[in-house]
Amino acid sequence: MTDSFPGLRLVQGDTVQLVTDATSVTITGAITSKGVLLDGRGFVELTLPDADPQQRRDLERSQRYWYQLYRGGALIYSSPHLTLSETRRTGDGSLVVTGAP
Structure with a gap:
């Protein structure tokens, strides 16, 4: 378990x-998290399975969030509090959330 830039x-x-300032949701499915470097700055990119379009709007309204990622019931990554940088959909409908500490 880590609480820093995931690399x-x-x-x-x-x-x-x-978890956002307004809501807390649990999402299951194929989920990925990775660190991204852009212009010398570190971001965390969380990719969620195709989900309710309302999730994207809820995230954009909150601006700040953090998350805990599990595999087989075991906590494998706990993010710091992040400021939302971007939300977007991929071609397969997955929601990608990008944030920075």
Whole structure:
């Protein structure tokens, strides 16, 4: 378990507990988390399975979030509090959430 920049390696889980200032949701499915460097700055990119379109709007309204990623019931990554940088959908409908400490 770590509470820092996850590095550039891809971390895969099956459940994420996502907490914002207004809500807390548990999402299950194929979930990935990885660190991304852009212009010398570190970001965390969380990719969630195709989900309710309302989730994206809820995240964009909150601006700050943190999450805990689990695999097989074991906590494998706990993010610091993050400021939302971007949300977008991929071609397969997955929601990608990018944030920075």
